[in-house]
Structures are given as structure tokens and as C-alpha cells.
Amino acid sequence: MITQEDVVLYIKNIPPTPGVVRQALTFAREGELIKAAKCAQEDPALRLYLKTLVNRPIYGFKNEVSDVGQIFGILGVAATQQTLYNYLLSLLTPKKWELFPLTNHQFYDLQASLSKEWENILIHLHIKDKEVYSAISLIPATIIVCDALFASKKKEVEQLRSVKALDYNTILKRLSGYDLFDLAAEIGKMWEMSDKTIALIRSASGTHQGLVGEQKMLAQWIHLLLFYLFSQSTYVSAGLNEFIDFQIDFVHDIYDSFSQVVPSI
Amino acid sequence: MRAVVKGRVGIFHLQGFLDGNNAPSFLTIDDIKATEALNIDMLLVSLKKVIFFNKNGLDVFVKLFTHIRTLKHISVGFCDYDHTKFKAINTFYAGEINFSLFKSEKIAELFVSSNKSDPKTILLYNEDPSQRSAMAIELFDYGHNPVIAQSFAEFETKKKTPELYYAIIEDTLLGYFGQKVATRVTGNAVIYTISNFLDAEIGNNFNIAYHTNSLNVGFRLFIFDAFKVVSMNIHALNFFTKLASSAAEYNAAICFVGMTFEKTPETFKNDLEDAGIMFFDTMDEILKNKELLQELGGGGGTTIKQQRILNKTLINELPHFIDATVSTLNMMTNAQAIKNSVSIQPLTIANPADQFASSIGFYGDLDGLIILIFPKTIAKKACELLIGEGEITDEEILDSLAEFVNIIGGRAKVLLSENKKRLDITLPRTYSDMDTLMEIARHKKGVQVDLSFNGEKFIFFLTR
Structure with a gap:
């Protein structure tokens, strides 16, 4: 159905970071938000993306914010970096979603919700690490990769799933040795994200054994946050609730804390 | 969902x-x-x-x-x-x-x-x-x-x-439970438990689809455990006589065990016997009597007199069934299955040791039975996508083979529906030893396709 060669080919074709965004990211990593904004200003698509993103209801601004410098100022260093990665990811989104009945508008809403809720979680956990902050932006890459690899295999997967509750992540792992989180991590590598961020993305599948300390704790929070969002009506209808396997035992010990940070669905 | x-x-x-x-x-x-x-x-x-x-x-x-x-x-x-x-x-x-x-x-x-x-x-x-x-x-x-x-x-x-x-x-509770007649399988016999007063409701409570499935996958002995039956009326009598007639088409035997006629007219017993239903006092009279079991069909297919033979319609659709099998195997393993030979013959298994088999029946515009026989290693490989790698028990492989053959049945159903042929598929059945399989398949002629996969041979057999 999907071979290791298909996956390797997919990884090969991940586009590199566009020059303007790469430069803006470099400035953002150094905390130079004014310089980052000047760079970002040069890319009209990025400008429009930033404007649309921060004016989504989840950010809660009463008046429209449109100036890139102002947007970066409001977001702060860590969130600016994260938002630039979100933009990069938006460049990978398909024109038409084939596997999931999803619109790009809904996908961007998911990105925004993940970013905002992740910010709340990191505040709760007293974590200020920019790399950890950015990690969440790569998680929706799993959905993009899944749609790209499985779009032409929809019928076959339906037949498999009629007899066994298998998720796409497990199917891919068993067929190719890679899972969707590995592929999201490959995208992170291509975009020169830090090793720490990439390791965190991989571990968010909840299936890796032997995780310890902060990496395990953050992976638990990302995993539960994903399923919190995938349980919302829009994403249930889009089929995202079923696309990866929820590791309920993996997140059990953080559930009570999670329910204090994130409002009920 | x-x-x-x-x-x-x-x-x-x-x-x-x-x-x-x-x-x-x-x-x-x-x-x-x-x-x-x-x-x-x-x-x-x-x-x-x-x-x-x-x-x-x-x-x-x-x-x-x-x-x-x-x-x-x-x-x-x-x-x-x-x-x-x-x-x-x-x-x-x-x-x-x-x-x-x-x-x-x-x-x-x-x-x-x-x-x-x-x-x-x-x-x-x-x-x-x-x-x-x-x-x-x-x-x-x-x-x-x-x-x-x-x-x-x-x-x-x-x-x-x-x-x-x-x-x-524990922590379990039976709510309004299904009204279906309880069913179990012992060896090659299907046992239905019926109770209380039997009336027209038996038609709703008896799972006729399951019964038809069982006939199609090769069961030939059906026992009604009637110890708890108080009585029956004319509607139930009609139901059982019709069931006996349809079973006769498959040379299947229907028996009642433990039925008393204290509150049921004795003439009903005669009518049921005329329809071919046999009466026994205890289960052991059937299940522990090998000769009788053999004669009734619960020990194999030796008594089948009117063999259901392959027909042209079924053979015409053979490519669809093979396609469904090969493409399912390809899908599940990312490897190609190769067709080596095709012949019409009784099922022949060259090396019966260390083989697993599964079967699924189909009925509707066409009826028949698909049997797949794999070496254990191939069976395990074919099911890895369903069960994952690592230590896998024989029971897990057999369970997955049932799922595997179910997917094949589903694919065949889709392929045939494109030719406007409507099929229903039965519950799959699995066999951990070839003797049990041969009990139902020994006397059947069918299309045997020898295939190979990763250098090992496996058999596809289509019969009626």
C-alpha cells in the first residue's frame, strides 16, 4: 500500500525554507523582532498570513491588527518564532484536502488553537524555552503528511478499518517503519529546527518507550492537547479523531492538571 | 465514524x-x-x-x-x-x-x-x-x-x-439482552439453545442469516438444545419444518435434544420427523457417538450424497476472487503474490503440517466458499499489518486470518458489484489443522490456484 520508498521520496521532496522566512527566523531566534518584522514585511503572502492568524477569535483582539511589527510585538519572541513555523507549514498544506474533509480555514484554526493552548500550558508549566514553544507548530504536519500519503489509498484503508480499528499512524509504521511523527520531525530537520524540538515532535506520538523527565512530560501534554482538539466537532467531522491512536495510559497522570489549564470542550 | x-x-x-x-x-x-x-x-x-x-x-x-x-x-x-x-x-x-x-x-x-x-x-x-x-x-x-x-x-x-x-x-451488566437464540459451535456441529414456549416469535429470534452462513461455510449438523422448551405451537412447527427443508438442500441434519412432548401434541413430533428432524434424549448421544456424528455430518462430509458442484457462473467470476485475494495480500504486505497454476480438482494440500487455513462463504447471486491455506510463516506475514510484529500466538494469527479473509470477501463483493452481482459474505472460519479443514472439503471439487509469495507457496481454493 505505502512502501518505504514512497516515504523516502516524500521526505526528499520537502521544500526548503524560503529565504525571507529563513532570515526572519534567524532574527526572531536572536530576539531581534524589529529586524524580523522588516524581513517578513517583504513577503506579501507571509504578511497576509500573519494578519489573518492574529485576528482569529482565539487571540481575542478587539481591533484588527495589521502591521507586521505590531503583530510581532504583540506575539513576543517565542510566539513569533512559532508563528513563522506555522506559516512554513501552511505552505505545505494541500490546495484540496483529499483524505480528510477539511478546509484550509479549519486547518489554520487548528494551528491557531494549538498555538494558543500550548502557550497557556507552557505558562502553567513555567516553561519559557523558545524551542519547546515552537515544537507545537510542527505537529499539524502529521495531518498534512497523512493526507499526502494516504489520499489515493482511502478505499483500501476503509476496508482494513472495517475489520480492525487501525489508525493511519499505525498502518504507516507497520508498512514502512516510519510513523507520521517521524515524518513531521523530518520536516523539522529540513527547516533547521533544534534537536530538542525534533525529539519532542517524535515523542508526541505517545508510542515511544523509555521517555523520561521533561521530554516525557511535554510529550504527554502535546498528546493530550491534540486529542482535546481532535475531539472538537469540526475535527471529529473531518475524521481527525481517528487518524492517530490516542495513548490514554500515556497521558493519564497529567489529566487532572490538563483539565485545570484547558477549558472544557 | x-x-x-x-x-x-x-x-x-x-x-x-x-x-x-x-x-x-x-x-x-x-x-x-x-x-x-x-x-x-x-x-x-x-x-x-x-x-x-x-x-x-x-x-x-x-x-x-x-x-x-x-x-x-x-x-x-x-x-x-x-x-x-x-x-x-x-x-x-x-x-x-x-x-x-x-x-x-x-x-x-x-x-x-x-x-x-x-x-x-x-x-x-x-x-x-x-x-x-x-x-x-x-x-x-x-x-x-x-x-x-x-x-x-x-x-x-x-x-x-x-x-x-x-x-x-465483574463490573458487567446485562441490560435488555438481545432476543436472539443463543448459538455455539462444538466441533463441526452448531448448537442452538431454545427455551420456554415456542411460537411465531421464533422466526424473529432465530438468526437465519447466521444459520445460512453456517451452511455455506460447511457446517452440516445443527442441534437444537430443547431441554428448556415447555411447548410449541403450529407457527413454531411450521418454522422448524421449513428450516429442515432448506437444510436438506445442503444435506444438513437437524436434531432436537431433550425435547419432551408432555405439553406439545405428539403429532407435532411426527410432522417434525417427517420433515427430517431427529430427536435425541441427551447431547452425549450425538456428540460422543463418533459413528452417529459422522453419519449426521458433524464429523465431516462423508455422507453428502448430492454434491453441490462448481458451475459456469462461478468459474466465470474466478478472476475477481483471485484478484481480491492477490490485491489484499499485496495491500497487507507490500509484496507481490504470483499465480503459479490453476486446475479444477479436489483440494490437495501437499504438506499439511504447519499450515493454517481460513474460509469464508458467500451467497446471493452467486454462492460458494473461498478457502485459503497458508504456511504459518506466510500467515503471520500476511497478518503483520493487522497485529504488528513481535511475539504472536497461533490464536492471534488465526483471529487475524479471519479478518484477512473477511477483507478478501469484502473486496470480492465490491468487484462483483461492479458487474451488478450482489453478494453477502458469511462469518469467516479458521483452521489450525488441516484434518478439520479436510473434513468439510475432502469431497468437494473446486478451482485450486497455487500461488507463491516470497518464495513460499499458498493455496486459494474456490468451491461450492
């Missing part, structure tokens, strides 16, 4: 959070229609991966349960939960639970018909004595050996030796 069907059980596997806002999104109108069309005896919602639920969320599925139970008279309920979730559901629906609760999928499967014939020993406790008895009776009717703990203390003591039991039943 669609229910996953395993044997006669359909299960919705929910994940994450479930409340009144998102629950309706799990079930579109198409999903409900697809659920209505399923050929199952039990519909469940698994809560294993649900980390949070409230009553409004569950209510959406409880409404579906009520609808499906009314429509199809099957068992419905929730499964796969821990003690906290069990208590929560009981609190939400205190005194008004009209669905069942099964602590695990494994426990739920004990309360439905299957093609497996090994009786299981099960430890059982419920503080409500009526629940205890109801569960014990159901388990017994499905051919298992329930060990009932009469007190919590006794249960706790017995629980300390879990290796003695296939399953330990």
Missing part, C-alpha cells in the same frame, strides 16, 4: 473527549444507516480511549442503541472501561439502564455466537443475584463453563488464581 465488525460484534472506537457538543459529530446519518445495515448480533461503543465523558455525550449513543435494538433485536451497550467509568455510567443512568455494560471486548464476545468451538471457563460475580444468574445462563447457552462466585469474598479469593479462567467477569 463506522463500527468495526469482528465476528458478530460491531464496535465504535471513540477517542478523546465525549460530551453533548461533539458526540453527534461521531454519528452522521450515513453512519447510522451503515450501522442499521450491519449483520451483527451485538453493537457496542468502546470507552477504552475516552478520557472524559458526560451523560449528554453518552446519551447520543444510548439513543442509537435504542433505535438499533428496536430495529434489529440485538444486544447493545458500552464496553472497555475501568471501575470508575463503570460507576459513572451507573450513576448517570441509575435504575434506567436498558443497555448492557461489558468490562472488556473479550467479555462481550462471550455473549455472542461465534465460529469458535472451544468452551471457556469463566469466573463470574455480580452483587445482584438476578444479574449473576442471567449472565451464567447466557454463558452456558453459548457453550461456556461459568464459575459463579456467590459472595464478594469468594470472588476475591477465586480471583487470586486468574490463570484458571479465560476471563473474569
Whole structure:
């Protein structure tokens, strides 16, 4: 159905970071938000993306914010970096979603919700690490990769799933040795994200054994946050609730804390 | 979301959070229609991966349960939960639970018909004595050996030796249970348990689809355990005589065991005997008498007089069945299966040792039986996508082979529907030794296709 060669080919074709965004990211990593904004200003698509993103209801601004410098100022260093990665990811989104009945508008809403809720979680956990902050932006890459690899295999997967509750992540792992989180991590590598961020993305599948300390704790929070969002009506209808396997035992010990940070669905 | 069907059980596997806002999104109108069309005896919602639920969320599925139970008279309920979730559901629906609760999928499967014939020993406790008895009776009717703990203390003591039991039943509750006639399989015989006063309702309660499936996959002996029958009326009599006539087409035997005619007219017995039904006083009279068992068909196919032969229509569709098999194997393994030879002959297995087999029957515009015989290594490889790698027991491989052959049946159904041919498929059956398979297939002529996969041979056999 999907071979290791298909996956390797997919990884090969991940586009590199566009020059303007790469430069803006470099400035953002150094905390130079004014310089980052000047760079970002040069890319009209990025400008429009930033404007649309921060004016989504989840950010809660009463008046429209449109100036890139102002947007970066409001977001702060860590969130600016994260938002630039979100933009990069938006460049990978398909024109038409084939596997999931999803619109790009809904996908961007998911990105925004993940970013905002992740910010709340990191505040709760007293974590200020920019790399950890950015990690969440790569998680929706799993959905993009899944749609790209499985779009032409929809019928076959339906037949498999009629007899066994298998998720796409497990199917891919068993067929190719890679899972969707590995592929999201490959995208992170291509975009020169830090090793720490990439390791965190991989571990968010909840299936890796032997995780310890902060990496395990953050992976638990990302995993539960994903399923919190995938349980919302829009994403249930889009089929995202079923696309990866929820590791309920993996997140059990953080559930009570999670329910204090994130409002009920 | 669609229910996953395993044997006669359909299960919705929910994940994450479930409340009144998102629950309706799990079930579109198409999903409900697809659920209505399923050929199952039990519909469940698994809560294993649900980390949070409230009553409004569950209510959406409880409404579906009520609808499906009314429509199809099957068992419905929730499964796969821990003690906290069990208590929560009981609190939400205190005194008004009209669905069942099964602590695990494994426990739920004990309360439905299957093609497996090994009786299981099960430890059982419920503080409500009526629940205890109801569960014990159901388990017994499905051919298992329930060990009932009469007190919590006794249960706790017995629980300390879990290796003695296939399953330990607690935190389980039978709601309005399905009205279907309990069915179990012993060797090559299918046993139905009937009870009380038999009237026209037997037509609704008896699972005729399962019976037809059983005939199609090769069962030839059907025993009605009638010890608990008080009496029957003319409608039930008509039902059984018709059943006997349809069984005759397959040279199948129908027997009644333990039926007394104290409150039933003796003429009914004569009518039933005229229709070909035989009467016995005890199960052992049949099951422990090898000669009789052989003669009745429960020991194999030796007595079949009118062999159902291959016909042109079936052979014309052979490429579809082979395509379905090869493409399923390709899909599941990412490797090519190669067709080596095709011939019309009785099933011939060159090396019967270390082989597994599975079969699935189909009926409708065409009828017949697909049999697949694999070396164990190939069977394991073919099922890796379904079960994963690592240490896998023979039972797990056989269970997955059943799923595998089910997918083949499903694909064949789709391929043939493109030629406007409508098919229904039966429950799959698996065989861990070739002697049992040969008991049903020895005298059948069919199309044998020898295929190879990764250098090893396997057999596809299509027959009627």
C-alpha cells in the first residue's frame, strides 16, 4: 500500500525554507523582532498570513491588527518564532484536502488553537524555552503528511478499518517503519529546527518507550492537547479523531492538571 | 465514524473527549444507516480511549442503541472501561439502564455466537443475584463453563488464581439482552439453545442469516438444545419444518435434544420427523457417538450424497476472487503474490503440517466458499499489518486470518458489484489443522490456484 520508498521520496521532496522566512527566523531566534518584522514585511503572502492568524477569535483582539511589527510585538519572541513555523507549514498544506474533509480555514484554526493552548500550558508549566514553544507548530504536519500519503489509498484503508480499528499512524509504521511523527520531525530537520524540538515532535506520538523527565512530560501534554482538539466537532467531522491512536495510559497522570489549564470542550 | 465488525460484534472506537457538543459529530446519518445495515448480533461503543465523558455525550449513543435494538433485536451497550467509568455510567443512568455494560471486548464476545468451538471457563460475580444468574445462563447457552462466585469474598479469593479462567467477569451488566437464540459451535456441529414456549416469535429470534452462513461455510449438523422448551405451537412447527427443508438442500441434519412432548401434541413430533428432524434424549448421544456424528455430518462430509458442484457462473467470476485475494495480500504486505497454476480438482494440500487455513462463504447471486491455506510463516506475514510484529500466538494469527479473509470477501463483493452481482459474505472460519479443514472439503471439487509469495507457496481454493 505505502512502501518505504514512497516515504523516502516524500521526505526528499520537502521544500526548503524560503529565504525571507529563513532570515526572519534567524532574527526572531536572536530576539531581534524589529529586524524580523522588516524581513517578513517583504513577503506579501507571509504578511497576509500573519494578519489573518492574529485576528482569529482565539487571540481575542478587539481591533484588527495589521502591521507586521505590531503583530510581532504583540506575539513576543517565542510566539513569533512559532508563528513563522506555522506559516512554513501552511505552505505545505494541500490546495484540496483529499483524505480528510477539511478546509484550509479549519486547518489554520487548528494551528491557531494549538498555538494558543500550548502557550497557556507552557505558562502553567513555567516553561519559557523558545524551542519547546515552537515544537507545537510542527505537529499539524502529521495531518498534512497523512493526507499526502494516504489520499489515493482511502478505499483500501476503509476496508482494513472495517475489520480492525487501525489508525493511519499505525498502518504507516507497520508498512514502512516510519510513523507520521517521524515524518513531521523530518520536516523539522529540513527547516533547521533544534534537536530538542525534533525529539519532542517524535515523542508526541505517545508510542515511544523509555521517555523520561521533561521530554516525557511535554510529550504527554502535546498528546493530550491534540486529542482535546481532535475531539472538537469540526475535527471529529473531518475524521481527525481517528487518524492517530490516542495513548490514554500515556497521558493519564497529567489529566487532572490538563483539565485545570484547558477549558472544557 | 463506522463500527468495526469482528465476528458478530460491531464496535465504535471513540477517542478523546465525549460530551453533548461533539458526540453527534461521531454519528452522521450515513453512519447510522451503515450501522442499521450491519449483520451483527451485538453493537457496542468502546470507552477504552475516552478520557472524559458526560451523560449528554453518552446519551447520543444510548439513543442509537435504542433505535438499533428496536430495529434489529440485538444486544447493545458500552464496553472497555475501568471501575470508575463503570460507576459513572451507573450513576448517570441509575435504575434506567436498558443497555448492557461489558468490562472488556473479550467479555462481550462471550455473549455472542461465534465460529469458535472451544468452551471457556469463566469466573463470574455480580452483587445482584438476578444479574449473576442471567449472565451464567447466557454463558452456558453459548457453550461456556461459568464459575459463579456467590459472595464478594469468594470472588476475591477465586480471583487470586486468574490463570484458571479465560476471563473474569465483574463490573458487567446485562441490560435488555438481545432476543436472539443463543448459538455455539462444538466441533463441526452448531448448537442452538431454545427455551420456554415456542411460537411465531421464533422466526424473529432465530438468526437465519447466521444459520445460512453456517451452511455455506460447511457446517452440516445443527442441534437444537430443547431441554428448556415447555411447548410449541403450529407457527413454531411450521418454522422448524421449513428450516429442515432448506437444510436438506445442503444435506444438513437437524436434531432436537431433550425435547419432551408432555405439553406439545405428539403429532407435532411426527410432522417434525417427517420433515427430517431427529430427536435425541441427551447431547452425549450425538456428540460422543463418533459413528452417529459422522453419519449426521458433524464429523465431516462423508455422507453428502448430492454434491453441490462448481458451475459456469462461478468459474466465470474466478478472476475477481483471485484478484481480491492477490490485491489484499499485496495491500497487507507490500509484496507481490504470483499465480503459479490453476486446475479444477479436489483440494490437495501437499504438506499439511504447519499450515493454517481460513474460509469464508458467500451467497446471493452467486454462492460458494473461498478457502485459503497458508504456511504459518506466510500467515503471520500476511497478518503483520493487522497485529504488528513481535511475539504472536497461533490464536492471534488465526483471529487475524479471519479478518484477512473477511477483507478478501469484502473486496470480492465490491468487484462483483461492479458487474451488478450482489453478494453477502458469511462469518469467516479458521483452521489450525488441516484434518478439520479436510473434513468439510475432502469431497468437494473446486478451482485450486497455487500461488507463491516470497518464495513460499499458498493455496486459494474456490468451491461450492
